[in-house]
Amino acid sequence: MDTIPLWAQLLALALLILCSAFFAMAETALMAANRHKLRHLAKNGNQRAITTLWLLERTDKLLLLVLIANILLNALIAALLTSMAISAFGHEESVIFLTAAAIAFLLIVFAEIPPKVIGATHPEKISLLSSLLIKPLMRLGKPAIWFVNLFVSRLLLLLRIKPGAQASELPRLSPEELRSIVLEGGNFIPQKHKSILLNLFDLETISVDDIMTPRAQIEALNLAAPAADIKQQLATCYHNKLPVYEGEINRIVGILHVRKALALLNTEEFSAAHIRPLLSTPYYIPPDTGLFAQLQYFQEKRERLGIIVDEYGEVQGLVTLEDIIEEMIGEFTTSTPGGNEAFSWNAQRSCQLEGGVALREVNKRLDLHLPLDGPKTLNGLLLEILQEIPDHPVAVRIDDCVFEIVQAQHQAIKTVKLISLNKH
Incomplete structure (x- = not known):
């Protein structure tokens, strides 16, 4: 080493530390990278993302390459720095001890902590860049990886661990984890879209009786009422479809599409008998039906309105397709008579x-x-x-x-x- 100039030795030491830092940063970034985002980029033809996913599908070989490279680089750094210290200060025990401390300090400060923090802070950006260099190195280091993997695979086999068994699959996320991803989306997801997504997750936990129009607020048509009252209600009703009952609300005989009955308003001899042929069969729903399931039932049966009845056949309320849609995307209809107007705290709370x-x-x-x-x-x-x-x-x-x-x-x-x- 005495024949090599000091500046060349320092330059070699700096390059070795830089390479070690690169592998530490690349390893952290690749392990922390969002695979969903990489999949999206790869589907759009991003070659760097395709390369990164190729590496992540071979996690065991990737980690072996990084570990082999880091261990060799750290060993070279230790040997070079020790040789420089002995050349400058002799073979004293204190020199060896202080050199070991200096090596640990250099590796921790320059080759471990800062690179890994940077890699964890910008995982996708760094993994996309580093993958272009690591993929060729993986091919060049294939013999060394094979040799080391020969022993490692046997050890993992004894521990009954199968590396890379699900490496090509996206990690499965629970609804709670998906909710956390949406909540932490920050500025990447508009607030309105975030609200809709969160409402969709809630559909599984909400039943129809949570959003129904209560029995007392149902706008319905009573065929037992005088003909003049029926005509008046048809002329002034708020909804396009009305439940029709006879005598009391539990005796629902059908659903009337109001538009079909408008022509009857000009009939002089109008009676309840004119309405009966226009009625469609009512659709009944148990009160504990989940909202998401009911949305599917509405779609399958081509219905838009359901009457909620309990186990005794008593009418509890009414739910419509629009009610479920409003639960997902927020209110978009005007207030109904007898319904609750928008409310909020006033200045006095x-x-x-x-x-x-x-x-x-x-x-x-x-x-x-x-x-x-x-x-x-x-x-x-x-x-x-x-x-x-x-x-x-x-x-x-x-x-x-x-x-x-x-x-x-x-x-x-x-x-x-x-x-x-x-x-x-």
Whole structure:
């Protein structure tokens, strides 16, 4: 080494450290790279992404190459630095000890921690660049990889580990993991799209009775009513399809498409008998049907409206295809008579609601956490807590919110004032 100039030795040392840092950074980047993103780039013809995926499909050989290269480079760095130290300071034990400490410091600071941090911070960018160099090196180092792998594979076989058995497959993600990916999408996913995706995940956990129009708010046509009243309701009804019953709501005889009945309004001898031929068969739904399943049923049966009935055949409510779509993408229709208008906290952090409003809607709009595993409406929740219908103003506190009952009528709570104790 005495014949080699000092500057050449320092240059060789710097190059060895640089190469070691490259392999450490490339290994971290390749292992941390998002394979979904690489698949997308590869499908669009990105050659670097194709090369990177080719390497990741041979993870065992890739890791062997990186480890062999790193160990050889680190050994050369240690030998070169030790030789330089002995040439300069002699064979003293303290020189050997201090040289070993210097080697560890150089490798940790310049060849390990910073390269791996950089590789983990920009995995896709670095893996796409480094793969172009690592692939030829893998081919050149094939004999060494084969020789080392001969022993490694036998050891893994004893441990009953099969490397690369699922390397070519995308990792399977649970719904919770997919939800986390969407939530952490940041600026890559527009807020509206993110909201729709999250709502789609919720469809599996929501049933039709969570979003139904309650029985008391159903707009329906009573064939037992006077003919003049029926004509008046047809002329002023809000919906395009109406459930039609006879006498009381549990005796539904069909579904009327209002447009088909408009011509009857000019008939002088109009009666309920004119409507019966226009009715279609009602479609009934159990209340615990999942929302996603019901969406599929609507599609298969070519229906847009279903009547929700309990185990005794009692009508509980009504759900439409539009209700499910709104649950996915947000409200897009106008408010209906008897329905709940849009609501939110006012400047005093209070809000007045109808008792029939759905608890899910209250939680969503007011950012509350009311329990959803029991009653579905605000009226039902308060009656469950009070265990009686109040005949005078009363208030109930749930978490950081006070529910003040303003009006109770006809065996139900009609109006409730919410007051938030959290003023922020």
